[in-house]
Amino acid sequence: MVLRESAEMYLENVYVLSKEKERVRSVDIAKAMHFSRPSVSVTVHGLEKEGYLTIEDQSIFLTEKGLEVAKRIYERHLVISSLLKAIGVSEQTAVEDACRMEHVISSETFDCIKNAIKGKQKYDGCIVSLD
Secondary structure (H helix, E strand, O other): OOOOHHHHHHHHHHHHHHHHOOOOOHHHHHHHHOOOHHHHHHHHHHHHHOOOEEEEOOEEEEOHHHHHHHHHHHHHHHHHHHHHHHOOOOHHHHHHHHHHHOOOOOHHHHHHHHHHHOOOOEEOOEEOOOO
């Protein structure tokens, strides 16, 4: 099943918040994403039904399935924003652009970007490195 961008954003936000807080609640997600609490509640319950989240005592937890998606999206965000900053994009623009790009980039392209950053990918006989 392919998740919509908004669902991926929710999972990524739960992941990031769970790294900062012991307990993630709908209100935390609403504040982080600048969404209304009712909107968050609807989406969180939908993600729970699809097996990406569990809710216990008003705390929201990623399932294995949800954690896999969240980590993948968060890694994309970090790598893409780092790449953009390395080529001279301002931090704010790099973060904003990475938020959009992380959801639409193919796995193949993302893997090539990661390899290029690590200096492992060759293009026209030249190794691309961002050092």
